[in-house]
Amino acid sequence: MSERDGPGVGVAGRRGAVWTVALAVASLIFSAPALAHAGSLAGSLRSVPAPFWLVVVSGGGVVCVSFLLSAFVTDDETLNAFERVGVRIGGLAGGVPTAAVAFKLLGVAALVLVVAFGLFGPPVGIANLGVLLVWVGWWAGFTMVTYLVGNAWPLVNPWRTLGAALRGRFGETWGLPRSYPNRLGSWPSVAGLLGLVWLEVVSPLAADPQALATVVVAYSLLTVGGAVVYGDAWFRRADPVARVFRLYGLLAPVQRGDDGGLSVSVPGAGLARARERLGADDVAFVVALLWVTTFDGLVVTVPWGRVLDAAGPAPAWLANLVGIVAGYLVFLGGYRLAARAARRTADTYVTVGFVAGWFAPALVPIAAGYHLAHFLGYVVGLAPALVAVAASPLSPPANPSVLAVPAWFGGLQLAFVVLGHLLSVWVAHARAFDLFPGRLQPLRSEYPFVAVTVGYTMASLWVVAQPTVGGVAG
Structure with missing residues (x-):
């Protein structure tokens, strides 16, 4: 970027930022509320109000503004400070092995409880400890802790613990582990x-404890078997749950080093610092994580119900299967097109596959933002039910208490989604300056990714703002 070009870009960027922020503020003040989606367990939570047109228009606008603001920060010193800032805690000794054993035992015990109460506990999902542990305690609450604090799943993972124990017992006899x-x-x-x-969508796993227990047992047999045969490589490459937690853990402020020590830094620094380029298969997984978060909210909306109605005689499970695969291909194709366009706008000899793999980690904050928006109200609303049922799992209350989230929670949901996108833009910005030289070439490489991110934002926030099945249209 030349000296002459710099001030012009700066003035235009500042003016654009001021006008867009002013538009967003005005929208917040003057827009009327419409219903937005909030996740629930067997319909235990209701939709919350959020301004509809603000969701689509200003959501994409804020992402554009964030890129303009980040474009002002193009010196290596500031970007390196973002990656390096933090506190390093040395290797921890003493109580850590004991704590690790405790975490492993806790994970195995939780798995046993889920299966036992799923098969033999109360038949009502909201009164069943196994159902509440899976959806409220683990997939919602524990996942939030993973990207907001740090990733403890490698220690808690019960399938990894069981697989290691069986491999240690029979591995030498059977010649295990084998190479993945x-x-x-x-x-x-x-x-x-x-x-x-897809199975979560088409099966009553949140309402039928026995169905949930059956799926958990089947998944346990497959995962433990893979861990016995291939060792930890199974969790690094093939197990979707372990890979989801690993990606979310890179977003967290607390990171664990190779020496066992901990470091505390700004959220997203772990993604910005990662120097490896993801392969095509890993890029496909990151995009899948982003898409399934959106699809999980889409399937309970009125528009998706109309799609299922229009499918006519086709069974719902087939329509949902086609929907999840087709939507995923659209998301993946959009990202690949952005990578191809970024290679042209950056005017580089780096391959399209390399560009796609280099910027893919920047999608993780988007998925985390959607997850937080979708499940925070879920956890808050069902936490009293989880506590009450855990206190008396064999004779739980007939109607456990459920909290209703306040009306302003819809705005909070939107804020989480937008914050995830803002962090995504910043991670992409830091990674662009690590890959390309100069000041203008990295910015040019980001243009297509900002465009596709705005598209992701507007589409997904549109999903968030849709009335759920049985709700009131906005």
């Missing part, structure tokens, strides 16, 4: 993630 087939790459985890979310 490189030809498979990470594609099994992509298919597994899409399959798990």
